[in-house]
Amino acid sequence: MTTMSLRVQSLNSDTTFALTFSHPALPKPFVLLLDPWLHSSSYVYHPLFSNQSHTTPPCISSISQLSPVPDVVIVSQKKTDHCNEGTLKELDWDGAAKNTLLYAAPGAEKVVLGWKWFDQKRLRWFRRGETMKVEFPSGEEKPTVGGPAGWLELLFMAPKWLWELPALHNAIGIKWVIPRNQGQGNQIYSILFSPHGAPVASLRPWLSSLSSQPPTPGRGARAQTTASPQPKLSLLIHPFCHIRSLLGGEIISGFPGGLSICRHAVVDNWMSAHDESKDVRGITARLLRYRLWDVNKVEKDLKEEGIGGVRVSMLHAGDEVGFELC
Known part of the structure; x- marks a missing residue:
């Protein structure tokens, strides 16, 4: 039997994740790095306006310490806590990371x-x-070991309207597409990375494309109906904590935003993102309002909404979880 797996590691208790894809046909594990920000403060416009820094030390001091070296780095938005110059420049782009793409x-x-x-x-x-x-x-060709490893498909999704804060509320859809025997269709492992949350209207076309994928091995108790198949999302990386600003409206959609996704798709796993309790300073700090959810409250509130079978987790710096595809 072919062993295909995905390992997800949190590097900073926030939105920096290393996704490691393994397959017998790959010469080495394939690493995708999300939103690397390991050190230094992150400010908006000016440090006196809005400034934040980590309170939890990352599990590594530099992304140059990652092994294997990332094959792909994804930056989901231009804010410095997602697109961090100091952290990105530490990768040995001309040496060990000479083939890495951003x-x-x-x-x-x-x-x-x-x-x-x-x-x-x-x-x-x-x-x-x-x-x-x-x-x-x-x-090397390995024709006797389960076939090809497939490929990744990436899609950037953002809302259309200005009042939906499109610069913040976006998402990256990641599909691991694995060819199977003729007539069986492709196997798809789907990941949605949305560090601030995104309106379901902007996600619906991508989620709908997941409806035809075969069931994920080992998933929970909810069954898809043959009459109206519901999209199956393998992994949702989305905040639990809801944050709004008295100045700029909703900053992070938190549990309510994730709940909306769970109502529109069968979600196997929901992993927290952007929920580190950071040191936030500046003029805007006193204008922020937080509503907190932890793992237990997320599980409880999902069940009260009639949504079961979602495995909920919150990773801290250095924590990792593995998913076996087959």
Whole structure:
């Protein structure tokens, strides 16, 4: 039997995750790094306006310590707690990471190019509605071991309307597409990374594309009906804590936003993101209002909404969890 797995590790208790894809046909595990921010403060406009820093030490001091070296780095937005110059520059782009590619959300690509150190040929930028295919490195042919490893498909999703804060409330859809025997269709492992939350209206087309995927091995008790199949989302990486500003409205949709996704898709796993209790300072700090959910409250409130079978987790720096596909 083919062993395919995904390992997710939190590097900073916030939104920096290393996703490691393993398959017998791959010459080495394939690593995708999300929103690397390990140190230094992150400010908006000016430190006196809004400034935040980690209160939990990351599990590594530099992304150059990651092993294996990331194959792909994704920056989901241009804010410095997602697109952090100091952290990104520590990767040995001309040495060990010479083949690493950086995928940047709209706006973030201009920030990266503005640093004037990054090779533009290594930069890929997302465009709304355009799926980007990431090929795995090819190794030796292994025709007797379960077939090819497949590929990744990435899609950037954002709301259309200004009042929905499109610069914050976006998401990256990640599909691991694994070809199967003729007539069986492709196996898909789906991941939705939305560090601030995103309106379901902006996610619905991508979620609908998951309806035809075969059941994920070992999933929970909820069954899909043949008459109206519900999209199956393998992993949701989304905040628990809801944050709004008296100045700018909803900053992070938290549990209510994740609940909306769970109502529109069968979610196997929900992992917390952006929920570190950071040191927040500046003029806007006193204008923030928080509503907190922990793992137990998320589980309880999901059950009260009639939603079962979702495995809920919150990873702290250095914690990791593995998912076996088969």
